[in-house]
Amino acid sequence: MTLKYKIYSIILVALLVVGCGSVMKQVGQLTANLLTSKTSDLSVVSISAGFVRNMYSADVKTFEVEYLGENWREGANLVSVSFLKRDGVGMYTIDGKVFIDGTEIPHTANGFYGKWIDKNDISPKTIRIETVSGQVAEFSITPPPLIEIVSVNGKKSGMEIDLNSDLRLKMKSPQHDKNTEFSVSLVTKVMGINSFIESGIFKYKDDITLPAEIWKNPITPVPATSGANWLKVERFDTNLKVIKGVGASQIIGASIDVVPVSIKGEVETAFTGVVKDNGINIEETIAIKNGEMKVKMNKPNAFYGRPMSSGKTFALASFTVRATKLKQSKTDSSSSTLGGVKTTTTTTSTRTFPTLPDAFWDSYIDGLYVDLEKVLKSQYNIKLIPVENVLRAPSYQKLEAVTDENTIVEVEKSYKGTKNLIPTSFSSIVGNISSTFASDRVDAHLIRELGVDGLISVTIDLKQCLGILLLCHQ
Numbered sequence: 001m002t003l004k005y006k007i008y009s010i011i012l013v014a015l016l017v018v019g020c021g022s023v024m025k026q027v028g029q030l031t032a033n034l035l036t037s038k039t040s041d042l043s044v045v046s047i048s049a050g051f052v053r054n055m056y057s058a059d060v061k062t063f064e065v066e067y068l069g070e071n072w073r074e075g076a077n078l079v080s081v082s083f084l085k086r087d088g089v090g091m092y093t094i095d096g097k098v099f100i101d102g103t104e105i106p107h108t109a110n111g112f113y114g115k116w117i118d119k120n121d122i123s124p125k126t127i128r129i130e131t132v133s134g135q136v137a138e139f140s141i142t143p144p145p146l147i148e149i150v151s152v153n154g155k156k157s158g159m160e161i162d163l164n165s166d167l168r169l170k171m172k173s174p175q176h177d178k179n180t181e182f183s184v185s186l187v188t189k190v191m192g193i194n195s196f197i198e199s200g201i202f203k204y205k206d207d208i209t210l211p212a213e214i215w216k217n218p219i220t221p222v223p224a225t226s227g228a229n230w231l232k233v234e235r236f237d238t239n240l241k242v243i244k245g246v247g248a249s250q251i252i253g254a255s256i257d258v259v260p261v262s263i264k265g266e267v268e269t270a271f272t273g274v275v276k277d278n279g280i281n282i283e284e285t286i287a288i289k290n291g292e293m294k295v296k297m298n299k300p301n302a303f304y305g306r307p308m309s310s311g312k313t314f315a316l317a318s319f320t321v322r323a324t325k326l327k328q329s330k331t332d333s334s335s336s337t338l339g340g341v342k343t344t345t346t347t348t349s350t351r352t353f354p355t356l357p358d359a360f361w362d363s364y365i366d367g368l369y370v371d372l373e374k375v376l377k378s379q380y381n382i383k384l385i386p387v388e389n390v391l392r393a394p395s396y397q398k399l400e401a402v403t404d405e406n407t408i409v410e411v412e413k414s415y416k417g418t419k420n421l422i423p424t425s426f427s428s429i430v431g432n433i434s435s436t437f438a439s440d441r442v443d444a445h446l447i448r449e450l451g452v453d454g455l456i457s458v459t460i461d462l463k464q465c466l467g468i469l470l471l472c473h474q
Helices: 021-034 063-071 212-216 358-380 387-392 394-398 426-431 442-450 466-473
Strands: 036-039 045-053 077-085 091-094 096-100 112-117 125-131 136-141 148-152 160-162 167-172 181-190 193-203 207-210 227-240 248-264 280-288 291-299 313-324 327-338 341-352 410-414 454-462
Touching: 045 125, 045 136, 063 193, 077 096, 077 125, 091 096, 096 112, 136 248, 148 227, 148 248, 167 181, 193 207, 193 212, 313 358, 313 387, 313 442, 358 410, 358 454, 387 394, 387 442, 394 442, 442 454
Parallel strands: 036 091, 045 248, 160 248, 313 454
Antiparallel strands: 045 077, 077 091, 077 112, 096 125, 125 136, 148 167, 167 207, 181 193, 181 227, 227 248, 280 291, 313 410, 327 341
């Protein structure tokens, strides 16, 4: 699955508060303004640029339409560029000039610069950035061929979508191949704000049937608006471009088609209004000799959580074993009476986790890794690349190192010096916050650098008693 950053979406900040739509828009805009600053250093910037063909009608009334107001042009094409903070949260305006095809473009708001062009103009557009510090970045962008919705569930007019039934689409889009992708979206109201929310990304076919489960697994876990709605399909090309002096760059060409639809049926939601049982969460306690083992498993919803069968080669990015609070106390009391005097004896036995040599932990973790490798191969036909290859990857150096500890009360060891793929300390969590697009994240870089289908991160927490540890180790 390709996760693309929506360069033409103006909803840059989500506020987790409750209130009416108009208040949310005002507060959201205020917050976005506070998060926008000026820079002349392109090395700290993530550039996200796009060329979108066939913009939809203003009747759709999304937040983007309201944002651009009278400037909105149905059927026209939009070329735009946004400047995001690569470190930290927020957007940038450029201390300098931004040009699209030789025309200087003023800053709209929140790091967004855009230019409308005629619907028939699909020639490559050149975006050029010049800063007051003398830095220059230039690249071109083109859109893919048009995409058109022919029918929805067999209807060419009066189209209906049942959220409990499969979606049958007939479309037209020239010059497509096996790698062509498209997305499906419906208008969804999130905190009073209307926007197209993607329900899935798929390989393009002129005639395709998509399972009803897509409506339960959108990119944002909020069900589509019932009744009158709009269906959008979008064909897109994503290009990660290396531009000298720029922190990161993503170029997206897109063609869209939007048709009115009527939504019936319901997706079950929790009391908070989000889709119920979004993703898979399993918590189970398994009884084992001399104790128990608690298992917690999570798989994201279908939009994010690819099936294991889609990947054959993976990289073990982190493998950490931790033992914490390994302390047990047992109190026994006994009483006896002698010469009319009652005596009570209380005995407290305390068992704490002993300090074990590093050689024990190295052997223990090596054994766990071998077991993991066998399970992945036998049950999922997944091959792990050598860990040494992972450790040498350039992006891997940016991850938080595991501080190996071996004390009476706590043990934390990693396999062959692997680091934490998911930050665990407060400082590393804060340090990893970024507004950059998804394909510029460390995990995405690692997947490309290593040439694998995915990454695996394992953390094993050992608690309660030494007996469990020894049982696992045997």
